[in-house]
Amino acid sequence: MISDFQPDGGGPRYYGLYPGIVTDIEDPQKLGRVQVKFPWLGSDGEKAVRAWATLLSPYADNDQGLQILPEKDSQVVVGFEAGDLRRPYVVGAAWNGREKQPATPQAANNRRLIKTRAGSVLEFDDASGAAKLTLKMASGHTLALSDADQSVTLTHANGCTVTFNAAGQVEIRANATVEVNAPVLNVHAAAANFDGIVTCTTLNASAAITSPVYSPGAGNIW
Known part of the structure; x- marks a missing residue:
């Protein structure tokens, strides 16, 4: 709605909200603005009036805040301070x-998500008793936190997984070698089970090393 004129001769006032198209996001003055064109103010799309508009955010402070800029050529909604086209x-x-929209709305309205241009998705599913948070990349890498089975699962696109479950277990599943490199590795457990062949350069034992067929240091003749 256009109503009255500004006392300083700045033209008519524009009250309400208006559509605009983003044309630039690199503010030369670094004031948190984006350039917007208003085709409805020009004779055609090329001659549309352009202005640097302050981008509102739910959180903005000195060197901190939520920074999500619109894409160039995307549609935005613009308002003018006190109806002044210059503000x-x-x-x-x-x-x-x-x-x-990146997802089709459903009646239950359980999903909240952020999806980027590259296809990365942060999704919150608030289904009753089965809340889930998922971070996923277009390549297939996924981090999923689930209340339904009380699990946390990190999945590589090639199928390797690390899972933490409700019983306190940690499971690592790999398609190839699992390698640990450290100056010292300490493993503390009442029992350690190994299937297959265990190979080492040096094995030091503070007590006996036993097996059904061979027990060095427990009566065998060297």
């Missing part, structure tokens, strides 16, 4: 017939 603010972005 625009981007209050949000908008999906339309060209830019679609």
Whole structure:
């Protein structure tokens, strides 16, 4: 809605919200603004009026805050301080017939997500009794935290997994070698089970080393 004129001769006031198209996100003055064009103010898309608009954020402070800039050519919604066309603010972005939502809404409305241009997704599923948080990349790498089975699972795109379960167990599944490199490795357990062949350069035992067929230091003749 256009209403009255500014006393300083700055033209008509523009109250309400208006559509705009982002044309630049690199603010030369580094004031947290994006450049927006308003096709409805020009005779055509190329001659549309452009302005640097302050980008609103739910959290903004000195060297901190939530920084998510809109893409160039994306549609945003703009308001003007006291209706002054020279003081625009981007209050949000908008999906339309060209830019679609990343997920189809469902009646239960359990899903909240952030999806980036590269296909990385941070998703919160608030299903009753089965809440889940998932961080996933387009390549297939995934981190999933589940309340349903009280598990935390890290999955590589090649299928390797590390899982923490409700019983306190940690399971590592690999498609090839699992390698540990450290100056010293300490393993503390009442029992350690190994299947297959165990190879080492030096084995020092503070007590006997026993097996059904061979027990060095326990009566064998060297």
